[in-house]
Amino acid sequence: MSKDSWAVAVDVQEATTPSIQKLDFSKKVERVCGPRNIRGDINGNVVPDKDKDGGPRGDGESVDQAEQSLLNKLIRRSLVKNRNQVEVLQRDPTSPLFSVKTFEELRLKPELLKGVYNMGFNRPSKIQEHALPMILAQPPQNLIAQSQSGTGKTAAFSLAMLSHVNTDNKWTQCLCIAPTYELALQTGQVIEQMGTFCPDVKLAYAIRGNRMERGIKLQQQIVIGTPGTVLDWCTKYKLIDPKKITMFVLDEADVMISTQGHRDQSIRIHRQLTKECQMLLFSATFEDSVWKFAEQVVPDPNIIKLKREEETLDTIKQFYVVCKEEEDKFTSLCNLYGSLTIAQAMIFCRTRVMASWLASNLIKERHQVALLSGEMTVEQRAAVIERFKNGQEKVLVTTNVCSRGIDVEQVSLVVNFDLPVDMDGNADNETYLHRIGRTGRFGKRGFAVNMVDSKSSMDIIHQIEMHFNRKIIELDTNNVKEMERLTI
CATH class of the missing domain: 3.40.50.300 (P-loop containing nucleotide triphosphate hydrolases)
Incomplete structure (x- = not known):
């Protein structure tokens, strides 16, 4: 589906999201959903991921995209007023355009709805209003979404993964990759908080320093990690069976393709998945390079993107x-x-x-x-x-x-x-x-x-x-x- 397909514009209004507890990256990762399964160095500490291309930043004038994204996640405790519009581009333009104004309309499991409210969410943000009905639809639908930090997109796909999991199946069903160790931990924390009342849902972090035993199959239904480690877990160590993954989330796609090696690793992971696997891709920007990458990874998608608004100096x-x-x-x-x-x-x-x-x-x-x-x-x-x-x-x-x-x-x-x-x-x-x-x-x-x-x-x-x-x-x-x- 092209970017110029049929579109419906809806206003983005001010909304609020809860304050997410700041994570101390120097400490061990504590788990809410199930027991600890992170392994680090001999002291039990998680070793910082080195996947990020962390070259010198000159004289302090610029910051890399991954750090900017993480900074935005830490400082945007509530949604700012936004005059942008959202374009919803449906794969099937004859299908009714659904959106929700309350979380009850999504018919979530009671324990998951309790987790949403426990985090402080009162109503869906605009990105959630339009993305969640698409993500949770049956049969599953693929999605490419443009959404910046502070718009509720992490909570949207976290809710989708938690809803998607079949707890009777003790294998990995949902796989989410993020460009850096820190961003993966931030996303994992949201999943943990939202899944507080879902004790049967288990989460594992595929990040460097989390050394798993060879020859076993992960029983955690959700895995979040960085591309290099996720790829190793799928291919080298065979901890995950890619053919059993039914939901694949690629977050921060614009950061991903700007980081050395991550683009190719992401594509190698994607190639191991089945055609039936639901694909969700999120990016803060939709430059041509991001579009080409997204179209390569996500077939027949629905698309949600910010309608470009000319920046004004009038005020x-x-x-x-x-x-x-x-x-x-x-x-x-x-x-x-x-x-x-x-x-x-x-x-x-x-x-x-x-x-x-x-x-x-x-x-x-x-x-x-x-x-x-x-x-x-x-x-x-x-x-x-x-x-x-x-x-x-x-x-x-x-x-x-x-x-x-x-x-x-x-x-x-x-x-x-x-x-x-x-x-x-x-x-x-x-x-x-x-x-x-x-x-x-x-x-x-x-x-x-x-x-x-x-x-x-x-x-x-x-x-x-x-x-x-x-x-x-x-x-x-x-x-x-x-x-x-x-x-x-």
Whole structure:
């Protein structure tokens, strides 16, 4: 089925999801559904998976996709308001389009429904409204779904796997693969929590460090893991019989194909499954490479995807400030912050060193400042963002690790202390849009201020103006009245 097939658009409304308990990855994995079956090193600790392509990140300006996905999972405790629409593309366009507004309509097993409510879910999110009836339908239907972290998609396919399991059968029936050790644990935790009242459903983690005895067959009905280890369990150790898998879930497909080796491993796993196996694929983005991969893995799918919406700058006023050197940039920033009524602000720097210097100097000026950069662990970053979202710090100084995916309604000012440029020194328009898009959210007015300290940075401003066809106004931060007039 092509991407341009028959479509029905439905609005995405604000919904809420429960807070998922943060998992301490340094500890052993504790099991809710059944006994422990993870084996690690001689001390019983799980060994971190090395499947991820974890190359250097340069000077802290970027973060790999797997880390960004995990960060989003940790910080998105509730669904943000979303003006996007969803397109539902059905394999059979003559079939009625089903959706549900309550979990009761899905006719779940009582113990599973109890688990859903115990997690704090009150009603299905939009992705769940449309995906779950398709996933749970009889006969089984395949699905390709575009869904970002925070939309309830992990809970959707976790619920599907738990519903799908026949507890009388003591072999693996549902197989889910994720790109990294940490993402696999996050998904497994959701399955465990949702299956709290399903004691006969067993879960195993196919991750490095979980060494299983050779010559046995797993009795756990659900297995979640990373591609390399799952492939070994299916082929090398024969712990899983792929022909008995009746539901296959491939999560974070865009991250998967960007990670060295994972794409080929995923396809090798898929080739061992039967044609009758139900295939579910989820991805945050639907670029051409993801589509090609999805079409190779999922035959005759139903498709749920975000309807592309043009990003707008209508609610953001853009300015630039001419400075002679770094010290002038800092003085202008202090003048700006002292003259405007600002709820919260985000300040972007090009390097970790600059971000650290700026944060230290702002703290000396008695500002409540949080620092976020690439050398921090994902959990440390999540904790910093959580404090900022809760208003414990009013200013967040960061590199590009924070340019995407953070929705804080109180952010009214974004400052590009260093303008975003690509490897060739030209304007990085996409990064610019993501940066200043942290303000002016939810229809509120926001301000974006760019610091210009050279002829080349002024050229970057002109490039940005031309790209977006928007005028960026010069702002004199030494003139309080002018600032007040321009920002009205």
